[in-house]
Amino acid sequence: MPDKQNHLPNLQDIATAAGVSTATVSRVLNSPADVRPALREKVEVQIRKLGYVRHGAARALASARSHTVGAVIPTLESAIFASGVNAVENRLTEAGYTLLLAVTNYDLQHEYEQVKALIERGVDGMILVGRDHDPATLIMLERQGCPYVTTWTYTADAPHPCVGFDNADAAHRITAHLLALGHTRIGVIAGITSGNDRARERIAGVKAALKSQQLNLHRKCLIEKPYEVSEGRDAFRTLMALPNDIRPTALFCGNDVLAVGAVLEAQHMGLKVPQNISIVGFDDLPLSAHMSPGLTTVHVPSRRMGEHAADYILACIGGESPDPRNKLPTDIMIRGTTARPSKT
Amino acid sequence: MPDKQNHLPNLQDIATAAGVSTATVSRVLNSPADVRPALREKVEVQIRKLGYVRHGAARALASARSHTVGAVIPTLESAIFASGVNAVENRLTEAGYTLLLAVTNYDLQHEYEQVKALIERGVDGMILVGRDHDPATLIMLERQGCPYVTTWTYTADAPHPCVGFDNADAAHRITAHLLALGHTRIGVIAGITSGNDRARERIAGVKAALKSQQLNLHRKCLIEKPYEVSEGRDAFRTLMALPNDIRPTALFCGNDVLAVGAVLEAQHMGLKVPQNISIVGFDDLPLSAHMSPGLTTVHVPSRRMGEHAADYILACIGGESPDPRNKLPTDIMIRGTTARPSKT
DNA sequence: CTTATTCTTGTAAGCGCTTACATCCTGAAT
DNA sequence: ATTCAGGATGTAAGCGCTTACAAGAATAAG
Numbered sequence: 009m010p011d012k013q014n015h016l017p018n019l020q021d022i023a024t025a026a027g028v029s030t031a032t033v034s035r036v037l038n039s040p041a042d043v044r045p046a047l048r049e050k051v052e053v054q055i056r057k058l059g060y061v062r063h064g065a066a067r068a069l070a071s072a073r074s075h076t077v078g079a080v081i082p083t084l085e086s087a088i089f090a091s092g093v094n095a096v097e098n099r100l101t102e103a104g105y106t107l108l109l110a111v112t113n114y115d116l117q118h119e120y121e122q123v124k125a126l127i128e129r130g131v132d133g134m135i136l137v138g139r140d141h142d143p144a145t146l147i148m149l150e151r152q153g154c155p156y157v158t159t160w161t162y163t164a165d166a167p168h169p170c171v172g173f174d175n176a177d178a179a180h181r182i183t184a185h186l187l188a189l190g191h192t193r194i195g196v197i198a199g200i201t202s203g204n205d206r207a208r209e210r211i212a213g214v215k216a217a218l219k220s221q222q223l224n225l226h227r228k229c230l231i232e233k234p235y236e237v238s239e240g241r242d243a244f245r246t247l248m249a250l251p252n253d254i255r256p257t258a259l260f261c262g263n264d265v266l267a268v269g270a271v272l273e274a275q276h277m278g279l280k281v282p283q284n285i286s287i288v289g290f291d292d293l294p295l296s297a298h299m300s301p302g303l304t305t306v307h308v309p310s311r312r313m314g315e316h317a318a319d320y321i322l323a324c325i326g327g328e329s330p331d332p333r334n335k336l337p338t339d340i341m342i343r344g345t346t347a348r349p350s351k352t
Numbered sequence: 353m354p355d356k357q358n359h360l361p362n363l364q365d366i367a368t369a370a371g372v373s374t375a376t377v378s379r380v381l382n383s384p385a386d387v388r389p390a391l392r393e394k395v396e397v398q399i400r401k402l403g404y405v406r407h408g409a410a411r412a413l414a415s416a417r418s419h420t421v422g423a424v425i426p427t428l429e430s431a432i433f434a435s436g437v438n439a440v441e442n443r444l445t446e447a448g449y450t451l452l453l454a455v456t457n458y459d460l461q462h463e464y465e466q467v468k469a470l471i472e473r474g475v476d477g478m479i480l481v482g483r484d485h486d487p488a489t490l491i492m493l494e495r496q497g498c499p500y501v502t503t504w505t506y507t508a509d510a511p512h513p514c515v516g517f518d519n520a521d522a523a524h525r526i527t528a529h530l531l532a533l534g535h536t537r538i539g540v541i542a543g544i545t546s547g548n549d550r551a552r553e554r555i556a557g558v559k560a561a562l563k564s565q566q567l568n569l570h571r572k573c574l575i576e577k578p579y580e581v582s583e584g585r586d587a588f589r590t591l592m593a594l595p596n597d598i599r600p601t602a603l604f605c606g607n608d609v610l611a612v613g614a615v616l617e618a619q620h621m622g623l624k625v626p627q628n629i630s631i632v633g634f635d636d637l638p639l640s641a642h643m644s645p646g647l648t649t650v651h652v653p654s655r656r657m658g659e660h661a662a663d664y665i666l667a668c669i670g671g672e673s674p675d676p677r678n679k680l681p682t683d684i685m686i687r688g689t690t691a692r693p694s695k696t
Numbered sequence: 697c698t699t700a701t702t703c704t705t706g707t708a709a710g711c712g713c714t715t716a717c718a719t720c721c722t723g724a725a726t
Numbered sequence: 727a728t729t730c731a732g733g734a735t736g737t738a739a740g741c742g743c744t745t746a747c748a749a750g751a752a753t754a755a756g
Contacts, residue, residue, distance in 0.1 A: 016496060018712055029736045034714060044734065059495055064472040065412035066712035069741045074409060076473065084437055085638075090428035097455060106469045109453040111441060125450045128408040129420065151403055152360060237642045272642050294429075295639075298581045298616050362742055373706045378744060388704065410742035413711045 017058040025054040037062065068130050077321055078108045078126035079135040080119055082204075086235065086265065088291045088310055089137070092159070095314030096135060103322050105132075114234075116203045120145045127152055133321035135159060139166065139205040155324035159317050161206055162335045169332035171316040175206050178306045178338040179213025179260065182288050185304070185340060186258045187221055189348045191286060194218065195229040195256030197243040197266045207232075207262050210290060214260050226254050233266060240269020241276075248277065248285075257285060257349040264289035264296045264305055271299065271345060282347035292341055301344025309336045361402040369398040381406065412474050421665055422452045422470035423479040424463055426548075430579065430609065432635045432654055433481070436503070439658030440479060447666050449476075458578075460547045464489045471496055477665035479503060483510065483549040499668035503661050505550055506679045513676035515660040519550050522650045522682040523557025523604065526632050529648070529684060530602045531565055533692045535630060538562065539573040539600030541587040541610045551576075551606055554634060558604050570598050577610060584613020585620075592621065592629075601629060601693040608633035608640045608649055615643065615689060626691035636685055645688025653680045 023030045028051060035042050036051045043051070054060075068074040077100055081089045097107045108131060110122035120142045126134060127148065134149060134156040141158075146168065149156045155169075162172040186194055196214055199207035215225050228250055233239035240261065247256060261267035267289030274281050281287055281301060289296060289305035296303040316334050323330040367374045372395060380387050380395045387395070398404075412418040421444055425433045441451045452475060454466035464486045470478060471492065478493060478500040485502075490512065493500045499513075506516040530538055540558055543551035559569050572594060577583035584605065591600060605611035611633030618625050625631055625645060633640060633649035640647040660678050667674040 019714095020712080030713075031715075031736060031738095032734090035735090038714080042734075047734085059492070061468065061492070061496060062472045063413070063474065063712050065409040065418060065474050066741090067714075068409035069407075069413050069711090069743085070713040070715080072714095072741075084428065084434035085431050087429050087431075093428055094455065106452075106473060107454075108450075110451075111438065113438075124405065128406045129450060130407065130409050148403070148405070152405060237639055241642065268639070269642065272644060275644055295581055295612070298585065298613065300616060300619055363744095364742080374743075375706060375708095375745075376704085379705085382744080386704080391705085407742050410711090411744075413713085413741090414743040414745080416711070416744095 017060045018063065021058060022051065022054050022060050025058065026051045074130035074132055075104060076106050076108055076129065076131050077133045077135065077318070077325075078110065078123070078129070078131040080110045080112060080122050080126070081137050082112050082114045083235075084111055086263075086291075087293050087295075088263075088308065092310040092314035092317075095311045096318045099315055099318035099322070105322070114200065114204060116140065116142045116145075120148075124148065127154060132325050133157075135317045135321060139163070139168075139170070140203050155321055157317050157320050157332075159313050161209070162333070166333060169320065171313055171320060171334035171336065173308065173313075173336045173338045175209035176213035176216065178308075178340075179210040179290070180217045181213075181338075182290070182304070182306050182340050183214045183217035183260055184220075185342065186260070186286060186288065186346065187217060187223075189258070189286065189346060191256075191258035191349050192221075192223055193229070193254065193256045193258070194223075194225065195247045195259045196225060196231070197240060197247070197259060197261045197270060198230065198232050199235050199262035199266070200232050210260075210262055228254060229256050233262075235263055235265045237265055237269040237272070240266035241273035242269075244270040244273040245277070248274075248279075258346070259285065259287045261287065261289045264291045264293040264303060267303055267305065267345075268293075268295065268299065271303065282345050283350055286346040286349070288346060297341075297343065299345075304343045304346040305341050307339040307341050309338070312336055361404045362407065365402060366395065366398050366404050369402065370395045418474035418476055419448060420450050420452055420473065420475050421477045421479065421662070421669075422454065422467070422473070422475035424454045424456060424466050424470070425481050426456050426458045427579075428455055430607075430635075431637055431639075432607075432652065436654040436658035436661075439655045440662045443659055443662035443666070449666070458544065458548060460484065460486045460489075464492075468492065471498060476669050477501075479661045479665060483507070483512075483514070484547050499665055501661050501664050501676075503657050505553065506677070510677060513664065515657055515664060515678035515680065517652065517657075517680045517682045519553035520557035520560065522652075522684075523554040523634070524561045525557075525682075526634075526648070526650050526684050527558045527561035527604055529686065530604070530630060530632065530690065531561060531567075533602075533630065533690060535600075535602035535693050536565075536567055537573070537598060537600045537602070538567075538569065539591045539603045540569060540575070541584060541591070541603060541605045541614060542574065542576050543579050543606035543610070544576050554604075554606055572598060573600050577606075579607050579609045581609055581613040581616070584610035585617035586613075588614040588617040589621070592618075592623075602690070603629065603631045605631065605633045608635045608637040608647060611647055611649065611689075612637075612639065612643065615647065626689050627694055630690040630693070632690060641685075641687065648687045648690040649685050651683040651685050653682065656680055 019030045019033050022033045036048045100107050112119040123145050136158045137160050139161050157169040160172045198211050201207045231243045233243050270287050289303050292305045292307040363374045366377045380392045444451050456463040467489050480502045481504050483505050501513040504516045542555050545551045575587045577587050614631050633647050636649045636651040
């Protein structure tokens with residue numbers, strides 16, 4: 009039994025117990041190959057016997073490396089970030105790193121605080137979402153020499169390392185699908201664009217698609233809402249209350265949560281989807297494929313994005329200089345919520 | 353400008369720049385009230401000017417306090433944990449603490465690894481989900497003197513600090529609702545019970561309710577599935593394929609995700625909910641209230657649970673000995689997916 | 697104008713670990 | 727045998743910070 013006076017065993021204790029120096033214990037912990045098997049075994053026995061657990065702070069202080077990577081995401085509520093984070097986590101764990109997760113609730117100021125807290129905790133790298141940030145956030149990261157990468161967005165001229173996809177292009181393509189079906193009055197229930205470049209880009213994509221057909225997005229047909237089912241429902245009702253000549257026959261929703269809300273409200277109002285109204289989403293949540301009808305949406309490579317982001321950071325930590333720009337493809341998933349407009 | 357040779361400013365640099373000792377700088381950082389305003393101001397100016405960021409590892413090492421609390425949850429996918437985690441996070445942030453989040457994917461062995469990683473990172477406290485753990489996990493926590501609390505479950509005889517609710521009782525009550533409507537053949541789509549006491553308790557609650565009416569849960573009417581929409585759909589189909597005399601007229605689902613799957617599959621099969629089949633869930637996800645029909649389910653106080661858990665840990669860290677047992681109430685939300693059985 | 701008391705600030709000893717560097721072995725080559 | 731290379735250990739100097747404790751300054755009391 010270890011010394012009972014609630015003194016946690018430290019390297020020195022193990023060293024003494026095993027009759028070696030602290031350096032040797034440190035080696036069996038960090039580069040076992042450098043220690044002769046016999047000795048190593050003796051040390052490992054003591055480690056187990058005394059229930060030794062590394063003191064991460066001391067290790068970080070002495071080695072200037074915390075073996076920790078931070079990720080700052082907008083919200084935990086969305087399963088879409090969940091799968092990306094899971095992917096990051098798996099990769100990091102494989103490499104002996106721990107993920108520290110923080111949430112901003114789509115608030116850039118809060119993001120700054122979280123990033124600062126993570127830097128104070130000594131993360132060796134950082135994963136961010138999107139291109140919109142408080143400039144101070146990135147400055148701090150640079151100044152601290154903390155490698156970072158932004159995700160969920162890719163633009164050719166991105167000023168910072170990024171792994172993501174082209175939000176505008178994806179929105180453009182799914183809108184083109186709507187246009188090809190013959191819709192001309194398209195409504196948009198977007199996410200809140202302030203501090204959210206993805207939401208803005210998606211709107212831009214819709215507008216571009218419309219423009220290519222000489223169409224316009226009517227001012228009243230664009231609504232910004234937080235990403236919640238109830239908000240999607242509200243927005244849908246608002247849109248359907250518009251006068252006949254501008255009321256949309258098809259809807260682009262900023263993400264699947266809003267789209268699900270819109271579909272549910274439509275059904276609640278007795279409208280048939282897609283016969284009376286077509287609705288598309290963005291993100292392809294696990295639920296989306298299961299709804300009746302299945303939601304037509306943009307599939308986003310969140311898992312792969314997470315893996316790439318983790319690999320990029322790990323490579324940077326390892327002293328490499330990986331390609332700082334990484335564009336992933338998106339897929340348009342045509343399911344049951346889109347059809348030709350009714351001939352009313 | 354700070355010394356350009358990418359030497360991050362440290363306490364000593366600030367001290368020198370401000371013409372004071374490191375102790376004083378440390379004080380303006382940790383207990384500003386102890387420093388004369390004039391001096392404090394001078395130090396703060398330098399901190400801003402040099403872009404100083406605390407070195408958390410050094411601080412943790414010197415003070416034996418990391419200002420960090422760990423939370424280990426089964427999954428990120430479920431919005432229900434998300435809201436609890438958010439609550440924890442808010443409370444901790446208010447208190448100057450940072451939350452370190454880890455995920456187990458419902459694997460107790462993985463949970464052990466995560467807890468160990470967090471302890472190595474020096475968390476000052478830990479929040480766990482449920483009562484099922486690898487004994488080694490709790491032993492490590494005790495041995496390290498790391499205060500912890502389990503959530504999402506409460507039993508009068510809980511051997512460890514816990515803040516949660518009575519899963520069996522809640523399941524019992526919502527089953528009673530089904531029985532009161534006149535159902536006698538009740539099916540259960542449970543979560544995977546291995547390593548998940550909540551799933552087991554919920555089944556136990558259903559059985560107890562049945563027993564109180566001299567009814568039994570038919571062996572074939574109990575299916576365990578991972579918490580996924582598609583699994584709920586599969587299980588539902590299996591249950592409906594049962595022979596007439598045992599096919600359930602009402603379903604208890606281990607959580608809302610499974611219930612949503614069941615409802616969607618029912619509608620997909622052309623069955624009317626609740627006319628042809630009643631379905632209840634557990635957890636009351638944000639989506640559940642919005643479905644058509646609204647899902648009858650158990651509302652769980654996840655937000656309050658998170659707050660209580662955080663407060664408990666913070667109190668422990670502060671040297672207090674708060675009540676280690678905390679029972680929260682659940683609510684049965686009767687919505688649209690339950691009705692009397694049809695007279696077939 | 698002392699002397700006791702209270703505030704401020706500085707001094708310096710670690711916290712537990714990693715890691716150059718020094719030292720000591722081992723065994724192969726001479 | 728003797729020498730030497732190379733591998734296996736040990737030694738000890740910090741990493742950046744907190745915090746007793748000491749010391750000095752300012753205030754209150756006598």
